Amino acid sequence: MTADHSGERTPLVDLQCEAHTYPDGTVGIHEIDFSVYPNEVVALVGGNGAGKSTLLEHLNATLVPDEGELIVDGTAITEDNKAHARKAVGFVFQDADTQLVAPTVLDDVLFGLQNYGITGEEAERRAREALATVDASHLEDRIPHYLSGGEKRLIGLAGVLVLNPSVVVLDEPLAGLDPERSRLVAKRIRQIHQEGISVVLSTHDLEFAAEIADRVCVMADGNIIESDTPQAVFYDDELLNKANLRPPTAVRIAHDIGVDSTAQPVTEADLVSIFSKT
Incomplete structure (x- = not known):
C-alpha cells in the first residue's frame, strides 16, 4: 500500500x-x-x-x-x-x-533565459547568480564539453536554476x-x-x-x-x-547487531547517534 x-x-x-x-x-x-x-x-x-x-x-x-x-x-x-x-x-x-x-559555460546558462526572452544585463546577472549557487562561478569562461562529469552536472543544474x-x-x-x-x-x-x-x-x-x-x-x-x-x-x-x-549499509548493520527495531537507523549518522546514547 x-x-x-x-x-x-x-x-x-x-x-x-x-x-x-x-x-x-x-x-x-x-x-x-x-x-x-x-x-x-x-x-x-x-x-x-x-x-x-x-x-x-x-x-x-x-x-x-x-x-x-x-x-x-x-x-x-x-x-x-x-x-x-x-x-x-x-x-x-x-x-x-x-x-x-553553447561555446562557454556562461553562454550555456544564458541559453535558457534567452529562450524565454530574457537578455542583456538582467540575463547575465541571473546566469552568474545561478553559477554562484552551485559554486561554479570560476568555470564561466570554460568550454562545457571539456569539463569533468561532476562539473557538467553542476552546469546543467545552474542551467535550470536560472529559470527559478x-x-x-x-x-x-x-x-x-x-x-x-x-x-x-x-x-x-x-x-x-x-x-x-x-x-x-x-x-x-x-x-x-x-x-x-x-x-x-x-x-x-x-x-x-x-x-x-x-x-x-x-x-x-x-x-x-x-x-x-x-538495503543501505546502516540498515544491514542494524539487522546484524540487533539494534532495537523501533530505532530504524538508515544512515551512518543515525547509527552513530544510537551508539552515542548507549
Whole structure:
C-alpha cells in the first residue's frame, strides 16, 4: 500500500499516467499516480528498466502520457503550454552533454533565459547568480564539453536554476562520478532544497537516497509499488526483495547487531547517534 503524506497540501506537480508506450511497443510506465509537494526531496529507486527515467521525463512534459494528465503549479499541461512545465520543473539529465549547447559555460546558462526572452544585463546577472549557487562561478569562461562529469552536472543544474523553477528533477545525478565529485553534487542538491526548491531524483545509490530523501518511491515493472519514508521503505524486506534492492549499509548493520527495531537507523549518522546514547 502506498502511504499518503500529502495532508492538505497542494502539489506542485501532479502526474496521472495510465500508460506510456514507446514507439517500439515497450510500455515504459503504467498506472502512475505521482505528486511532488512543496519543500520535499523525493528519491525514485528501483532496478534497471523499472521506469524511473520514463516517469521523470513526464514531470516536465519531455514525455507525455498515452492516457492521463500532468498538472504543474495548478495548470493542466497541453501541447500548447509545455513551456510552462519546462520552466517550472527544471530537468537535469543523466547525460549532462545533452544539455550543453553553447561555446562557454556562461553562454550555456544564458541559453535558457534567452529562450524565454530574457537578455542583456538582467540575463547575465541571473546566469552568474545561478553559477554562484552551485559554486561554479570560476568555470564561466570554460568550454562545457571539456569539463569533468561532476562539473557538467553542476552546469546543467545552474542551467535550470536560472529559470527559478519550483521543482528540480535529476536523473541519476551521481552516476559515473568519483566520490569527491559525488560529494560536491550531493552538497549542491541539499543546498537548493534548503533554499525552498523541491527535488525529485532517481538513484541506484540507496545510501544517498537514505541520506537525502524525505520520501522514497520504489519502482518495479513500470509502476510505483510503494511511497513512504526512508525508514518505512528500507526496513521492509519483502518490498526490497520484490524490487531487487539491497538495503543501505546502516540498515544491514542494524539487522546484524540487533539494534532495537523501533530505532530504524538508515544512515551512518543515525547509527552513530544510537551508539552515542548507549
